[in-house]
Amino acid sequence: MNRSVRFVLFLATFVTANVAWGDGRQISAGFNYTCAVSEGEVVCWGDNEYGQTNVPALTNPTYVGAGGSRSGAHTCAVADRGVVCWGDNEYGQTNVPALTKPTLVDVGEVNSCALDDASVVCWGGNDYGQSNVPRLNAPTQVSVGKDHACAIDNTGIVCWGYNSYGQAAPPTLNNPRQVSAGGQHTCALHDTGVVCWGRGAYGLIDVPSLRNPTMVSAGTDHSCALDDTGVVCWGRKARGKTTPPELNRPSSVVAGNEHSCATDVTGVVCWGHDAHNQTVVPVALTDPSAAPVMGQAVSASTNPGPDRSFRLRPGTPKFQCDLLGGVSRKTLRQVIPARPRYLSSCLSCVGESCVIKSGEFEHKNQETTCRRLFCTHRKRAEMLVDGKGLMGRYTVSLDYKITKDGRGKLVRIRDISGGSGTQTIARALERGLAKTYYEPLVIDGRKYEIVNLSSTFRLRYREYED
Template identity: 30%
Template sequence: MNTLAAYGMLETEMTVKTSIQAALGAKKMSSFRRKEGGFLLPVVIVLSVAISIVSVVAMKGIAENSTTLNNQYYDSLAREAAKAGIEAAAACIRSNTATWDDTSSPARPLTPLTDCAGSATSGATSKVGYVAKNDNWESTYSVKKVEAVGSDHSVVTSIGSVTFSRNGTVVPSLTKTATVRTYATTSITAGSAIKPATALSTGSAHACTIATASVFCWGLNTSGQLGNNSVITSASPVAVVPPLAGKTVTKIAAGADHTCAIADGQAYCWGKNDKGQLGDRTNTNRSAPVLVDASNTNTAATAAQCTGGYNIFGNCRSGYTPAQPAIPPSSLYGKTVKDIQAGNSFTCAVTNDDKISCWGDNQFGQLGVNDRVNRKNPTQVYALAAVGSTPASALYNKSVEVIAKMSGNDHVCVLLKGTPLLPACWGRNYAGQVGNDTIAYSNSEVGYSCPASDPPIVTTNDVLRPVNVSRGGPMTTSFTTGATNRPASSIQNQGVRSIGTYGTYTTIIADDGKAYWWGGTTSANVFTCSPGCFDYSGDSGPCMADTYREYTSTMRPYGPMYKNTRAFCWMYLYNGSASCGNVVTPLDNQSFSMFSGNANSGVFCGVLSSTSALYCEGTPTQNNKYTGHLGNASLPVNTSMFNNTGVTPYAVTIPPWMSGRIITDIQAGGQADQAGLHQGTAAYTCILTASPSSVSQVACWGRNNNGQLGNGTTDNAKVPTPVSVSGVLGGGSTPTKVPAFNDPISF
């Protein structure tokens, strides 16, 4: 019993004694009154006794409650002291000096007065030996020897105590104790000397990773996109050569045939440069990284020159130099780069002032500079206020949070800072992939002509400057063959967590965790010129009968991609068939923690928030055959895909080597569908995996005709296969202790 509780019981005892004395006095008085012949005295006596009993019971209850509250209070003090011991132990383990031992002789426990070896610290006599203290109590801890569990984990047990004193003397019988235990990971083993991967990016047929702050790439290399000073394709990772050597690389972006990275705050690119996508003021391919122009140089335009004279036909014999347009100062001048993405033949980057610049191919307005002129060096995306009939840019007075991952596309989307995060897009829009309720369509672009009686539904230009993605409500749009009722935008009342652009599609995860999309296809197919039972929505589009006539496209956020049983229409061009029916998938109404790709542009893969399970869905590749891009071991590779193969998402087969690993990033690669053929030409997927007991590692699956899986072969893989670590990705560091402690558990 604690001191305060003892004092309470003493007061209760005195009250009981007083009540008994009062009862005895009442008994004498009742005898006197009974002698006078009355009946009042017996009643008074009975009532007095009853009141006394009630008082005793009440006081006992008060004393018990007081004891309970005091016990709870001191128990909590003991637990807090024990947790303080856990924190002290964690600090010792992190510094690799945890050698205390309470089982040794003499015992060397970890306490407030000892060091990590359990030895008394210098000046221990003046050191505070308690966690908390009051006039009559103080709390402390004593940590037991670390218990090893296997090679990578341990258990730390700390005993907290509260001792009480009277007049400076400890009363052992009143001591309170509490035991707190935590399960800790005390080391991360570097596997078989593997460099730990920290970032990943996939291109059309090559991929790259960052490991130990350096870049390694593999796959197709016809334009030097691997950055190893060669144009030889490699099925195993190769190290990117200087000038990146010795620099800290923080971001990697693989495009169609070029690659870019951020190193020490500067942008570097290498690979194909026919449209100026490397940003170095030239059109020369580079097989080694070059610094993206960040100068303040203004180069004037030059006229065409012929230094070798002209022939009789007026043609230059030799020494002809074509005219060169003026090149203004770089919009990166004086800034550092914090995000970068590589598209089809162009590149975009975000600088430290939250502005975005782009360079390279601009045929479809993908640079967002309000024209279609290519740029050989970074140019800031149009962000002006309204001027005359030109509306304000969606970036006007806004800051860019992040650029969407690009994969074989000619449009750009970004997320704008704010609450909530909202998307803005620009560039090619012939399938509505910009998402602003418009579509740019021309017969020549898709190689198909509608009859004069049924012309294309909408003809607008590509979007040459940033526009806000539609957040509008339901609307009706009139077309040649009738009105189309369109549902409200899926982000009308919510923001966006993540975003990616893939071929003619844009896909997002919204704040509700579900996947939505916009864009589509406008290719020649049986439904192009007349309304019918076909409206593609990534992988689960509802069949809207005659209410949709958008060339299998949607021009605003739509979805979710997976929902309850619905009417669905699916068509594969390779056999010209189409089918409609009710479809149920394992992803219906599920939320995603991450995703990549779009099924109609090749492959869509997503990780479920609830179970961390990985699913993929996709369309045929490599001449309408399954190449393993769904990651499911039960599906035969290199056989024709049936109509239902792309309708149902498949669980990716998790091989034994991935047991216990978690997926930290996922990137769908391949040449995404640009022509509306419902098939990417080289669909594959790579993931970054992590484990408490080994280093982070990259694995890939799918088509591997150019060695883009990085496993040392060109064989397709239908399950996640580790990228080869026998070469440059080997030689990791020795095991290091990096503890991670679970929440303490009281016993």
């Protein structure tokens, strides 16, 4: 075999929690990545350093668990053939043991647990006893935190594993209905509301006033709950993870490591730390047609331009788009009919050139809707370049546009840092963008280009055999 080196570009600008919502769909927020089950498939996005978002072939998946830490991450799902796991396997956390009839799976930092028939089975890392399941009486739920796990059975809530902060020592609860194990704390929903215990830093166990809460999710160092007022989060406030955007009738919420996600009538909405694209939700998990109209609606026969307040000048604000989370042509075309409602809200056009408005949105989900509708590509932008002569890691910032035919086109490279061989990288970027396809922007039968797009990439190498 010949061994070669190739570089893979990942878009960079742009402890587990799980929840199911209506229609059998379910989401899980892991360490800098997110996964969801929707319409018979598992979709994952965000950090992929350990292959945790490389979903294998699955048939009729019903549940997914995302977890991990800085030193590794793995994912597990329940499908027709049972539990399937992928990603980091240093501790055997993806080596699924024989199971009888698994219905639920969750993952922690280095271990995994499944609800299997009338029992809970755990595997992988066990330094703190987090995989030593105690005797349970007809368990109905299991939740895995950083180094501990909890289940609900006929006796109430039972926890095991690391207990330095008391996170595995639940208080007396009245008819607990849900439990969620976080980093070093645990939360539960019972008859009198939400209760949290364990580490008290950042106000983790100081549950705010909630009105008729229906669910709770414990993340690494923050938690979120759903009540009559919507989504309420508390704990460490860094990176905006405890500040949800405007949501339209939210139905579920999950707290991850440095980000959070919820579901509402528009689909999945995420917020918080975004360095790995973990909050940039794929189009397949959204329904822009159900989102609130951002400004005056326009008909399909209404051209958004000319907008005399807009000129194609070098100082035109750039708009960051997702070059990582591409979708199938079929999925993308399903949202194209929603475009006419957002022409005037998202675009400004002169002649045959348009820009996506930048910095003019009151809420982040409005910006996300414009991104989903007008600059999500049909083919994943994973660009490979021959790594001969290239050493180290690189960061690349570039401007590009979408042509009238729906192709990506490099406009200019603003910066390449991290090593030598910049010309090789520049040529590969130009070729890679030309192979990235978008649904052309067509208004009144006329094609338009979108010209103000910008992205920053991380570039690293990996070996492969051919």
